[in-house]
Amino acid sequence: MSELELEFEQLQQNLPGWVRASQPCSAHGRVAAYIPELSKAPGEALGIHLIDAQGRTLTAGDSSLSFTMQSISKVFTLILALIDNGEKKVFSKVGMEPTGDNFNSMLKLELVRPGIPFNPLINAGAIAVSSIIGGDSPDEKSSRVLQFFRKLAHNDSLDYDYEVYRSESDTANLNRSMGYLLKDNGVLEGDVDDVLDVYFKHCSINATCADLSRMALVLAFNGTDPITGENLIPRRYVQIAKTFMTTCGMYNASGEFAIQVGLPAKSGVSGGILSMVPGRYGIGVIGPALNAKGNSIAGVQLLETMSQQMDWSLF
Numbered sequence: 001m002s003e004l005e006l007e008f009e010q011l012q013q014n015l016p017g018w019v020r021a022s023q024p025c026s027a028h029g030r031v032a033a034y035i036p037e038l039s040k041a042p043g044e045a046l047g048i049h050l051i052d053a054q055g056r057t058l059t060a061g062d063s064s065l066s067f068t069m070q071s072i073s074k075v076f077t078l079i080l081a082l083i084d085n086g087e088k089k090v091f092s093k094v095g096m097e098p099t100g101d102n103f104n105s106m107l108k109l110e111l112v113r114p115g116i117p118f119n120p121l122i123n124a125g126a127i128a129v130s131s132i133i134g135g136d137s138p139d140e141k142s143s144r145v146l147q148f149f150r151k152l153a154h155n156d157s158l159d160y161d162y163e164v165y166r167s168e169s170d171t172a173n174l175n176r177s178m179g180y181l182l183k184d185n186g187v188l189e190g191d192v193d194d195v196l197d198v199y200f201k202h203c204s205i206n207a208t209c210a211d212l213s214r215m216a217l218v219l220a221f222n223g224t225d226p227i228t229g230e231n232l233i234p235r236r237y238v239q240i241a242k243t244f245m246t247t248c249g250m251y252n253a254s255g256e257f258a259i260q261v262g263l264p265a266k267s268g269v270s271g272g273i274l275s276m277v278p279g280r281y282g283i284g285v286i287g288p289a290l291n292a293k294g295n296s297i298a299g300v301q302l303l304e305t306m307s308q309q310m311d312w313s314l315f
Ligand SMILES: NC(=O)CC[C@H](N)C(=O)O
Pocket: 069, 070, 071, 072, 103, 104, 123, 168, 175, 203, 267, 268, 269, 270, 294
């Protein structure tokens, strides 16, 4: 039996136990409520889906739960913006550095000149990125985003959760302020409300752990879906996305996550985490109860256990 086969078998045997052991952590977290619709999620849930290059899958826990991608979508809108505009233009709008601040902070937009967001994975950065996605109208931009996500997830039924979209759009005073500040700083192109609409829509794309794992698999294999053999993303842009995931993907807990888990990952406030073992697996996790930094509390615990037990850290 090859090393990979042995590893897969070991995962198969242990995954349900690791999920059971991590799940009680969710009692120490809280489901996000600042987007009112998100507060309906089951806080005690924890699920995982993993896929390898041959399309073999492993699931455990509440892996069939569907949830909105929220900040996980920022990785893929960044990639689409890079495809549409190239690196020079994208990096005239956002920087390459972690902030150490909360994901929705606008502090440095005023403090640090020239007032461009520090990176594309914080809210301000993702809003700036949304403004340069190709398309003649907000609807066309959003529809290009959705098509791109469907292709990466290999799932044509991926769609918006309109309840969550409306719930966010109706209550997003902070993100709106950020949009106007970015416009004033000369970062946003076009109408602020139009840009925010594209942003709220991509955050509200509904997915399951299976969808996240398939999207992650494409990143784990440098832009080629290893199951179909189709090249979906230029390797350079995957490299940029994975680097941002490692340095900024878990917000201001990215350093701790790099030490404890050591894998590229991106979380969202709905409790999803997309992660991967480069060259091996795509991973999707859901656990709606969040820690103080806004990451799935049980999800992080589960990834920590897996990475440490399987010796997956890249570092
Ligand atoms: N951290 C997140 O997942 C934030 C995304 C959410 N849509 C927001 O803008 O607040």
